[in-house]
Amino acid sequence: MARMTMIEALRSAMDVKLADDPSVIVFGEDVGYFGGVFRCTAGLQARYGEERVFDTPINESAIVGMAVGMAAQGMRPCVEIQFADYVFPAYDQITQEAARLRHRSNGQFTCPLVVRMPTGGGIFGGQTHSQSPEALFTHVAGLKVVIPSNPYDAKGLLIAAIEDPDPVIFLEPKRIYNGPFAGDPHGKSVPWSAHPAGEVPEGHYSVPLGTASVCREGSAVTVLAYGTMVHVAQATVDRMGVDAEIIDLRTLLPLDLDTIRASVEKTGRCVVIHEATRTSGFGAELIAEVQEACFWHLLAPILRVAGWDAPYPHAQEWDYFPGPDRIARALQQVMEA
Amino acid sequence: MADISITTKGAREASEDESGAMHTAGDITRIRLQFPHPPARPDQPADFSAITVPEAGILPVPPLDIEAGGCRDLALGMVRVLDDNNQPVGPWADYLGDLSADRLRQGLRDMLKMRAIDRRMLNAQRQGKTSFYLQCTGEEAIGCCFQRELSQGDMNFPTYRQQTLLVAADYPLEQMMGQLYSNALDPLKGRQLPIMHSARDYGFFSISGNLGTQYVQAVGWAMAAALTGTGKIAAGWIGDGATASNDFHSALLTASVYVPPVVLNVVNNQWAISTYTGIAAGKSETYAARALGYGIPAIRVDGNDYLAVMAVSRWAIARARQGQGPVLIEWFTYRAAAHSTSDDPSAYRPRDEARAWPLGDPVERLKAHLIARGDWSEERQVQAEAEILDEVNAVQKAVEAHGTFVDPQPISPAEIFLNVYADMPEHLRRQRQETGY
Numbered sequence: 125m126a127r128m129t130m131i132e133a134l135r136s137a138m139d140v141k142l143a144d145d146p147s148v149i150v151f152g153e154d155v156g157y158f159g160g161v162f163r164c165t166a167g168l169q170a171r172y173g174e175e176r177v178f179d180t181p182i183n184e185s186a187i188v189g190m191a192v193g194m195a196a197q198g199m200r201p202c203v204e205i206q207f208a209d210y211v212f213p214a215y216d217q218i219t220q221e222a223a224r225l226r227h228r229s230n231g232q233f234t235c236p237l238v239v240r241m242p243t244g245g246g247i248f249g250g251q252t253h254s255q256s257p258e259a260l261f262t263h264v265a266g267l268k269v270v271i272p273s274n275p276y277d278a279k280g281l282l283i284a285a286i287e288d289p290d291p292v293i294f295l296e297p298k299r300i301y302n303g304p305f306a307g308d309p310h311g312k313s314v315p316w317s318a319h320p321a322g323e324v325p326e327g328h329y330s331v332p333l334g335t336a337s338v339c340r341e342g343s344a345v346t347v348l349a350y351g352t353m354v355h356v357a358q359a360t361v362d363r364m365g366v367d368a369e370i371i372d373l374r375t376l377l378p379l380d381l382d383t384i385r386a387s388v389e390k391t392g393r394c395v396v397i398h399e400a401t402r403t404s405g406f407g408a409e410l411i412a413e414v415q416e417a418c419f420w421h422l423l424a425p426i427l428r429v430a431g432w433d434a435p436y437p438h439a440q441e442w443d444y445f446p447g448p449d450r451i452a453r454a455l456q457q458v459m460e461a
Numbered sequence: 462m463a464d465i466s467i468t469t470k471g472a473r474e475a476s477e478d479e480s481g482a483m484h485t486a487g488d489i490t491r492i493r494l495q496f497p498h499p500p501a502r503p504d505q506p507a508d509f510s511a512i513t514v515p516e517a518g519i520l521p522v523p524p525l526d527i528e529a530g531g532c533r534d535l536a537l538g539m540v541r542v543l544d545d546n547n548q549p550v551g552p553w554a555d556y557l558g559d560l561s562a563d564r565l566r567q568g569l570r571d572m573l574k575m576r577a578i579d580r581r582m583l584n585a586q587r588q589g590k591t592s593f594y595l596q597c598t599g600e601e602a603i604g605c606c607f608q609r610e611l612s613q614g615d616m617n618f619p620t621y622r623q624q625t626l627l628v629a630a631d632y633p634l635e636q637m638m639g640q641l642y643s644n645a646l647d648p649l650k651g652r653q654l655p656i657m658h659s660a661r662d663y664g665f666f667s668i669s670g671n672l673g674t675q676y677v678q679a680v681g682w683a684m685a686a687a688l689t690g691t692g693k694i695a696a697g698w699i700g701d702g703a704t705a706s707n708d709f710h711s712a713l714l715t716a717s718v719y720v721p722p723v724v725l726n727v728v729n730n731q732w733a734i735s736t737y738t739g740i741a742a743g744k745s746e747t748y749a750a751r752a753l754g755y756g757i758p759a760i761r762v763d764g765n766d767y768l769a770v771m772a773v774s775r776w777a778i779a780r781a782r783q784g785q786g787p788v789l790i791e792w793f794t795y796r797a798a799a800h801s802t803s804d805d806p807s808a809y810r811p812r813d814e815a816r817a818w819p820l821g822d823p824v825e826r827l828k829a830h831l832i833a834r835g836d837w838s839e840e841r842q843v844q845a846e847a848e849i850l851d852e853v854n855a856v857q858k859a860v861e862a863h864g865t866f867v868d869p870q871p872i873s874p875a876e877i878f879l880n881v882y883a884d885m886p887e888h889l890r891r892q893r894q895e896t897g898y
Contacts, residue, residue, distance in 0.1 A: 147689075149688070175688055180715075180718075181714055181715065181718060183711050183714060183715075185677065185707050185708055185711050186677050186680075186708075186711035186712075186714060186715045189674065189676075189677030189678050189680075189681060189708055189711055189712075190677060190678070190680055190681030190684060190715055191681060192678045192681060193618075193677070193678035193679060193680060193681025193682035193683075193684070193685065193695070194681045194682065194684060194685040194688075196666070196678070196681075196682060197616075197682055197685040197686065197689075198685075199685045199688070199689070213707065216671060216674060216707075216708075217674060217677075217708075220669065220671045220674065221669060221671070221674050221678070225667060226880050226881070226882070226883070227652060227880045227881050228649065228652055228653050228657070228659065228667055228669075229649065229659040229661070229667035230648060230649045230650050230652065230659070230880055231880050232648075232659050232660070232661040232667065233659070233661060233666065233667050234883070265881055266881050266882065268882075289882075289883035289884075290882050290883055334886065378886035378887065378888060379888070381887070381888070
């Protein structure tokens with residue numbers, strides 16, 4: 125089987141869909157001739173032509189607005205927002221238009237589009253290249269929100285997202301585009317080729333939306349994470365020797381509550397981790413769901429490890445990032461309760 | 462006195478006081494900002510003296526492949542076909558050729574029907590039978606005529622004041638009124654505010670209510686039509702107020718970049734709720750002229766002249782269909798009624814302003830033209846108005862039997878949860894169960 129980075133896996137997903145469905149179309153800033161600032165669409169314009177893969181003006185509202193018009197007619201646009209931090213001009217088109225078109229037209233018009241965007245920190249991007257805005261999309265009825273943590277899932281989820289009949293926000297954790305990240309910025313970088321999830325089939329397959337993955341089984345505590353934090357959590361748990369069960373949520377909306385419930389009922393303890401700011405973050409939703417579903421099984425308060433409620437800093441990135449030490453403290457506190 | 466500002470000549474500078482003196486403090490000039498004001502407020506007589514109404518028939522018909530640079534006179538002037546004697550004159554009249562009496566009478570009937578619907582539904586709202594309504598009085602010619610020039614499969618991206626498009630598309634009145642009453646006949650199952658129609662089979666895109674968003678979606682639809690080779694076109698609609706929105710500019714930019722088959726309509730009815738058009742226009746001379754900066758040909762048209770609307774619609778639609786690219790049309794008109802049933806225009810503009818509007822009333826003008834042709838009469842007008850009102854009344858009565866706000870027959874709350882997604886996810890299923898449906 126081929127070894128791919130997450131970038132290559134995402135490109136392969138678009139390649140597969142461009143090849144097997146003429147209604148699929150890919151566009152965004154720098155995605156055409158150049159192939160994207162992160163190279164996710166490299167070579168696709170050369171292969172499929174300018175009518176299928178093209179560059180757009182620097183206008184996110186126009187990118188998504190055009191995609192809404194195309195999707196309403198039956199095309200399947202897969203558009204790129206260069207950084208999740210830049211999505212806000214398109215927020216109106218995503219939340220008020222794409223998300224609601226099926227409902228408000230009673231199914232006369234639908235919006236099968238994918239909005240891809242690199243998310244999260246860890247690359248010294250400062251406050252405009254590091255944010256994690258997932259909760260701003262999980263709060264919107266009509267959207268699906270996906271965030272993969274490895275190349276295999278990235279390709280399978282992106283194919284599922286493109287084939288989905290509804291709008292999908294597809295968040296790509298940019299810190300792990302080229303390899304998993306254990307949370308130590310000074311540690312040795314590991315390429316995806318050295319990781320089992322870097323094995324990616326060449327052809328078509330999909331990972332269904334709305335299903336979480338138990339990426340480490342355990343019985344002492346449940347860790348809920350997604351994207352980059354899945355790897356930071358794994359490394360931390362391994363270092364501590366805690367018998368934790370780690371769930372990679374993969375899709376935040378709709379949430380796979382069954383998998384979460386089964387795990388917390390088994391462990392009785394839960395820690396939620398995300399890079400995004402803490403207050404009103406997706407962790408709050410997770411904790412609310414877990415306590416409602418599993419309250420009588422809980423042995424300790426559920427804790428959150430999240431980004432501080434401050435803009436993402438540049439020089440102090442690793443003081444801001446919810447790294448292994450903070451995760452370890454939370455795990456310890458929950459285990460000792 | 463407030464500085465009188467623009468519609469055709471650009472806003473007058475507000476940097477001087479009444480005496481014309483500049484204020485200075487030491488060596489620093491006190492710079493005064495411009496705050497455009499309408500020509501008259503409620504306690505003043507209506508005043509449209511700043512609006513230049515060009516003679517009918519003086520502007521040329523450009524070739525379909527005209528570029529923006531050749532459109533300056535068309536964008537700054539105003540295409541008018543009917544002259545003061547209600548006769549069609551000039552190159553645009555020649556472009557239309559001999560029009561059948563039936564076609565013109567159809568236009569008159571469309572507008573009369575629209576006016577009857579507006580009147581009946583306004584009345585229904587006043588009686589509490591629906592929560593909200595919004596008239597298009599004075600603007601009937603634009604949508605009624607444009608729609609008749611489109612083909613099956615073309616798609617409008619309208620605002621909420623283009624119910625004229627539905628009327629001229631022969632959209633069943635039962636569905637239109639069902640939506641307005643949010644009753645069992647509502648094709649949108651009570652989900653949308655009355656007037657926010659959606660009628661795909663009639664070329665009418667789902668209305669948003671967030672102003673301007675549809676304009677760039679029209680560009681996307683037109684791009685998809687080109688990419689998939691359907692031969693269809695899109696028509697975007699926006700009001701003068703919403704030209705201020707981001708997506709107006711997004712649409713012009715992307716239409717300029719990708720050159721899709723789209724007609725971009727700006728209905729300049731002078732008022733955005735209570736806000737005078739100058740607040741959206743600023744120093745721009747016309748809305749049409751804005752398109753020229755994007756390299757998009759543009760034409761300003763007397764929107765109350767049914768024949769001018771027909772001529773320019775036909776030209777623009779032919780241009781788009783032939784693959785010559787986008788065009789922007791500014792329809793110059795006047796919102797004669799309130800913004801909506803929640804609005805009272807007497808609080809911000811003179812009561813008699815509609816009567817003073819220099820371009821007259823579209824129904825009266827087409828009627829006068831038909832009479833001048835010998836194809837209509839005052840008697841037939843009275844008869845037609847009565848017939849149409851009867852027809853609208855009859856449908857209204859039948860639709861009201863399915864429920865109104867006064868006599869509700871509620872739509873199932875289960876409809877809240879349907880069509881949020883193609884397949885209902887588990888969390889929505891649980892919430893639906895919680896409602897008991």
